Amino acid sequence: MPWPIRPFRWPASAALVTPIWVPRAGFRPRWCCRDVGRPGPRACASRSGLEVCVSADPPATVLPARLGVLSVHTSPLHQPGGGNAGGLNVYVVETARRLARRGIAVEIVTCVPDGWSRLTPFAPGVRVRHVPVPGLAATPDADVAALLEPVAARLAVEADYDVVHAHYWSSGLLGRRLCELAGVPMVFSGHTLAAVKNARRAADERAESVARLNAEQRIVATAERLVAATHAEAAELVGRYGADPAAVDVVPPGVDLSTFTAGDPAAARAVLEVAPDAALLAFVGRLQPHKGPDVVIRAAALLHGRIPELAVLIVGGRSGASYPRGALRRLAADLGLADVVRFLPPMPPAQLADVYRAADVLVMPSRSESFGLAAVEAQACGTPVVGTDVDGLASAVRDGRSGLLVARPEPSLVADAVRRLLTEPGLRPSLRAGALAHAAGFSWESTVDGLLASYRHARCGSAAA
Structure with a gap:
């Protein structure tokens, strides 16, 4: 569709539409629902000679x-x-x-x-x-x-x-x-x-x-x-x-439900060179303290030795409020996880979908999250989420149905939730089914x-x- 280049003018239906002038912050052209023949549930009123539309149902013509x-x-x-x-x-x-x-x-x-x-x-x-x-x-x-x-x-x-x-x-x-x-x-x-x-x-x-x-x-x-x-x-x-x-x-x-789909975890692991039997934790996001990648690494340290074949993927890049360069790699090395934690750069959606499919769990220990898009993307691929019960994550993840939410972004709480998800009989398959069902309710349309x-x-x- 070409970009229409035009000076401002009233729409073609101007004969049917009355402009409404609102004095705050200058005069602004508005359109009143009653003037296109379909008034809303409340009538339009006149205040000080100005038309003010108070309809609760503006028509598509606006x-x-x-x-x-x-x-x-x-x-x-x-x-x-x-x-x-x-x-x-x-x-x-x-x-x-x-x-x-x-x-x-x-x-x-x-x-x-x-x-x-x-x-x-x-x-x-x-x-x-x-x-x-x-x-x-x-x-x-x-x-x-x-x-x-x-x-x-x-x-x-x-x-x-x-x-x-x-x-x-x-x-x-x-x-x-x-x-x-x-x-x-x-x-x-x-x-x-x-x-x-x-x-x-x-x-x-x-x-x-x-x-x-x-x-x-x-x-x-x-x-x-x-x-x-x-x-x-x-x-x-x-x-x-x-x-x-x-x-x-x-x-x-x-979420793009045509890109983020349940696929073959074994094939995704082969692409990422992850062992077929590994217990794989993934973190996806910018490397900022409030998103908690350090919490993921510390939780992995608590699980190391208790969960066989533990592996962690940290996918993301530095941001303005990031950690000092190399700090997360040093943390992993200091905790004895240099061979457990792998760092990968930001990826386009098709490659990111393989990360979600390969992972047993996406870990999102955020301190705040307006929504948590990665959580829904992961669930659309059939991967349950362990996250914190804050802000948008409480909506993006259904606690006990599509993932597990913890009260605070503390390594011990996150580690316990991950361990439960990986070891409790029947829990991960149940959460996987719930994740797919929950994500299906989100679409860009x-x-x-x-x-x-x-x-x-x-x-x-x-x-x-």
Whole structure:
């Protein structure tokens, strides 16, 4: 689908549609449900001469034709699993492709440290706009908004979005200013929230800045819609940030059920050069303290000698808040696990699926996790998960049905859960069946359905049905 180049104009159905002007943050064109002949369950009202749509059921005619997706700090072209690239990248790519298939032109905006502004075709109906912002990675959180001001001004002139969907707090800052200048609504997905990370962080882990906390507070207060991955995240937005509950849409992420499938574990182990009889633990994710790869290694040390043929795969790369270079390898060596633990770089989905199929268990001892996409990917391959009972993992994993959740990311608790899964008669086959059934309920098509509903409500200015 070609990207439609056009100046702003009312839609073809303008004769049937009355624009609604909302004075907050400038005049913004909206569409009222009653003017397309299908009023929602509540009538439209008039306040101070302004039409205000309070329908709980915006019609499909208010879907955006052009969507701006902001991913300031990480590019969709980057391989997830290292640096700043993770589940957010997967989310943006998978939803953008499917939104385009439904007739929406999608432009993903990402910032690069140097070079020139350019547009790169990514998929049919999807392109990536690279905007150079020198020094962004080293900029203190308090100065990010000022650094992104010229980007917002340029996008307000050059781009022509009907809705902006901002991912992560830095994108929210850009989106907030862009939407003020362009007069369009913003939908915000936090992915990780500073207040939640600070509440869960270890004593030796750096706290998220006050500047970021304040920025998220402003973004939450001004975005038309907030997208939460789980009901737990929705509760955090309301409880910690004071979000209006009626403005929060719970839209679970999906999984590519055509790539992550139950396959032949023996064949996957042959590809990875893992012994057929090994008890294989896998960790998949960025090597950050809050995700707990060190906990996996320490748990393996407690299991070593108790579980025959123990093997561990750590799949992922360093990130901004990572361990000192080589620290995890030294930890494994110090614990006598140099021949047990293998480190592999981030992998594309098809290769990652082999890791999941080969593993007996995926271990995710995260301190905080907005969702835990790797957990659902693993379950789609038939691999149960041992994780911590925090945030999104409590939704991504069904405790006792598709995996086992422990109260805290402590090596002894994780080791006990892994030992139980590997040794208790009948437990692993039962969890494998439950994992496949649970993962089948997550699809990117369902995610896109939820996002489209959120975009409709953002444009109509109404609460979600």
